[in-house]
Amino acid sequence: MRVGNWIKLSHLSAGFIAVLVGYTSSVAIIFQAAHAAGATDAELNSWMWALGIGMGISCIGLSLRYRSPVLTAWSTPGAALLATSLSGLTMEQATGVFLFSSLLITLSGVTGWFQNLMQHMPRHIAGAMLAGILLRFSMDLFLAMQTQWLLAGLMFLTFLLARIWLPRYTVPLALVAGIACAASLGLIQADGLAWFPATPRFMKPEFSWSALVGVGVPLFIVTMTSQNVPGLAVLRANGYQIPATPLISWTGALGVVLAPFGGFAFNLAAITAAICMSPDADPDPRQRYKASIWAGVFYLLTGIFGATVVGLFAAFPVELIAAIAGIALLGTLGNSLALALSDEHGREAALVTFVCTASGMSLLGIGSAFWGLVFGMSVHLMLRRSIR
Template sequence: MRQTLWQPLSAGLVAAFVGYTSSFAVVLAGLRGAGATAGQAASGLLVLCLTLGLGTMLLAWRYKTPVMLAWSTPGAAVLAAGGAVAGGWPAAVGAFLVTGVLIAATAAIPRLGDLAGSIPAPISQAMLAGVVLPLCLAPVTATARHPAVLLPVLAVWLAVLAFAPRWANAAALGTALAVAVAALAADSPDAGAFTPHLSWTAPAFTWQALVGIAVPLYLVTMASQNVPGTAVLSGFGYRTPWRPALAVTAAGTIAGAPAGGHAINLAAISAALSASPDAGRDPARRWIAAFTTGCAYVPLAFASAALSAVVTAAPDGLVVAAAGIALFGILGSSLASAAAEPRGREAAIVTFLVAASGVTAAGIGAAFWALLAGLAVRLIIGLRDRRAAPAPDTRDGAGEPGRTAGASRG
């Protein structure tokens, strides 16, 4: 019995540590990119940990299923690439609230989920790939500028990737943090910067933020997190409580938005750690692993202020480069999905290029324009293919036009 319990407990702790350390820098970079101060970004990381931790505990306990929640890493990448919008940080908070409302509506109205799912996967994945590309280039450009600082991070990442790939991103971020801590110690920081706190922001609503943040954030959260998260659980023989899970993530997103949390969703990669045989031989007890992960996120939340202070004191480009390394896997999988279908690949390429350009028009970021451009090209290609298709042969078996084969000849 002790051995049976130890496996899910240890698997849950590993899932929490890997999920947190491998991408918290992406979250901080995204919130700062959307206009948050260091304190507001720390507040956002704290509330994300609390809402996803409590939500995971609730779902795992209620449904006895290893369902796990996570923050939206692709969504944070969208924020980091898009930059501040009209209305600043309050408008971004308003967009986070709207994202939560859209997720709640998806739980209540199945047709809305069908509408979001009707966007072709190559288009949505090409948009995500274009958004994360500039972040994934950061390790290259930062190494060229500061080789003495970045080369140790890359060396550690490569070394761990060769022997323990699951820990490679965490090891790279740990190395970057070690360098940042050394820089912070030299600055004699204020002790108050390490105190966990929630920073509340009254939301504002601008159409630029709703179109440029809420819509792309909702789409990438659904397409790149919620749907794959369901597939992961299904692959291990579990049925995801789809509508309750969406309702919980919507409630967590809405509740956390005023404190800076951008979005929570079903976990995908880390969910595999709690649903696999690594969490125990008995599938009926693997929910304990997910519940343990949720419990672990609550104390991790209180490290948010210290991590934000360390990230702020880091040498220029260091943490962004480490965040870029953490996004390599997302870039690779998104590019593979975007180019998977030869037909209409031009639309995916256009989507990718517009998103990667970082262009802003009418106060709206590149992610939204990339979706529009890709869908427009796909529509044009579809019209072209239909016009080029040969007309159906309506002649009957005797070669007489005007009759279908098998029609009565009177």
């Protein structure tokens, strides 16, 4: 096959935009999750290396295997969960959580647990839990206006205007506006920025039952329900009938391998995947998988230079990071709330799940996401029986 068939501007641009949107919309949440676990700079660099390499390998491998635009991603809702749940845990315990969750994902793919789990987990409960997790991050957008009103306000205004004229590029444009504003105000500290490869660092896993139950199980559920379910739906909606079992199994297995280096969760992408599946990527649906392959190449590059990515975002003011994370999660939060409240008969259970999860409560050393599921499912089962 000729090299020219693989170097097509539409494939390159679609792959680059998908990676750009993925990183700019949620890398700040990854930093918050790592810092919640007390990560050092070296460990944070290893996280970025593992995530970039994992997404690159899976995008290229699965897209080539099935000749379909299979795009993978880290679990953004999972990172949000970790940012609120890893406080008090050591990095070794956090690594144990990553390994446990990835094992569950692998088993759910191999054994068919995924289908059975979805039958017993009402979608409005899952949506309510996700909304509770994301609430604080969206609120941070407006809290950032207290200290840097011009910076955060300009980013929010850019986001709104882009929603009207350039809806595909809302988050990148908001980030560009934020960077330009921060630079003009002298808020960017880029003195120590240098291009050098990231170095993977092995972090020995340590298993704590409270961490596995309180963080590992919710991480698994959030990744499966809020990432893999819509990821499969996007593939199906675009006419790609790839079996779910190998996709879930391989992303889970990749997480098992890379968890000790910081790869906390890998899953199917939804929003960024749609970019590579659009007619803009290629008029021929059979050729769009090449856009995902290029996305994998860009992911590999971001993984190799993960330390530079970390240094680049560390140079930005905290208000910029908080604002871009809040902007990026507004849509997901809205969709989650809409899903949570869509079932009139399940609204009370969804509200209990949402409020409990958003509260940040902790009982018996177990975080609020797990208790939100417990209380929400209890209310759901009780009210369903009373109706009968």
